[in-house]
Amino acid sequence: MASASRSRKPPGIITALSSRHPQFSAAVCPLHPGRVERRMELTGIRKNGAFALIVIAWLCVAVIAGISLYTASGWAPVAIAVAVTLIPSVIVRSGRADSTARIILGGTMPVYPAIMLYQAAGSSLQMDVHMVFFALLATLVVMCDWRAIVAGTAVIAVHHLGANLLIPAWVFPDGADLPRVLLHAVIVLIEAAVLIQISLQLEQMIERQAEARREAERLEQEAASTRDAIAAKQNQVIGALGQGLKAMARNDLTARIDQAFPEEYEQLRADYHDALEGMRQSLEKISGVATRIDESAGDVSHASNDMADRTERQSATLHDTVATIRTVSDSISDTANRAVEARHVLDAAQGEAEKSAGIVERARVAMTNIEHSAREIDQIIEVIEGLSFQTNLLALNAGVEAARVGEAGKGFAVVASEVRALAQRSADAAQDIKTKIGASNEQIALGVSVVSETSETLERITTRILQISEFVATIAGSVESQAARLREVNGTVGALDGITQQNAAMVEETSAAARSLAEQSRTLAQEISRFRLQQTGSYHAAPALARAA
Incomplete structure (x- = not known):
């Protein structure tokens, strides 16, 4: 492909000029195509530069005319300037930009500051006009040719040296001044050297740009050829793939691409076949899965209906259980209230028993005190008996003594007898x-014993009442706890009843979803049956689903 591209005619300007001007083609064909292209590029730039210099030249003529009007130096300088300008103008107008034309332009540009220097002779601006030499010399760089710069530099040198020797007043206001001429010459040479270097670099840069442009055009042609070849291959691939995709659009998954693709696209054909086979196998699997889904959906529907019946029965049972638990909970709550009341009664009985025990205890203490008092009385009676016995003995002794006395003691004996009787x-x-x-002591002892037994009995009764109160409190707490648990159970069973009802609704939804799934699976089977999955010429269908549908 590269050799074919190199055998073609040079593109761009050369091709156009060769086709329009056969004599040009015959002249440049021996040259290297790249060099000719660079020459043409550089020639165009130089023509543009020459036109710009002609414009500057006529501007200088206008300036010289203005100076003539201002300084009354006559029209000779203007005529000379016009005459000097006409020659390069005619050359540029003819379209020339060869080395001779460039040298003429290079030698023409310093003439204008020389005329201005003549016009400014004797004025304070004469030295300033020397700057115009440097400025116009710098404009020659647009020609991209060192010859024009050398020509301009030579004209400046000849003018300064000749005028300094022959007519010094036309150069410097103070007359001949060779050192100043040499100084100006050095400055001009430095400027010329820099300008020559710039022009050479510009020429090289333009040549490199032209070469790069030509290389880009060559690469573009090669790329175009490559794109054409790639486009042809792509058209072949796209056409074959288009036929395959049209077959797929007709639900035919057996259409294969038998025509071989270019090597770089052969993998695409293999991928197409793999994708086609994958789709066919996937659809066959989907067909089988759809059949199993339909069967499973039927089983799910039957199971859902059975579960719905069981859920309804379970809901009714739970409803009855909730009512029963509520009744039992109410009974237990009533029992708990009765137990609390019994506890209050037992607490009151315990208080009364404790009061009775206190009273009996006080009675026992009183009986004990009475018993002690009776014992003291018994002791006093024993003392009285002792005194009576002593009194009786004394009365007996008194009677004996009165008898001994006789009549005189009869009265005393009567008293003694009375005392003894007393x-x-x-x-x-x-x-x-x-x-x-x-x-009485026996009765008191019996009473004390009875009171003690009564006190002990009351203590036992109080203890029993306390135990019974504790038992009743425990029972009341247990009954209350059971009532609370029954309330929790009642709430749980109620929640379970609600969940059961929700389950019943969900079972109904599941049954409806199962029926919908069965219908969707039948629809899926019908859609799959539209695809041709075998090479037998018939379309694949799911028999089980077709029968179910």
């Missing part, structure tokens, strides 16, 4: 009191 009655009364006090 002592006897005191002894009898004391004995009787002792007997009664003994009997």
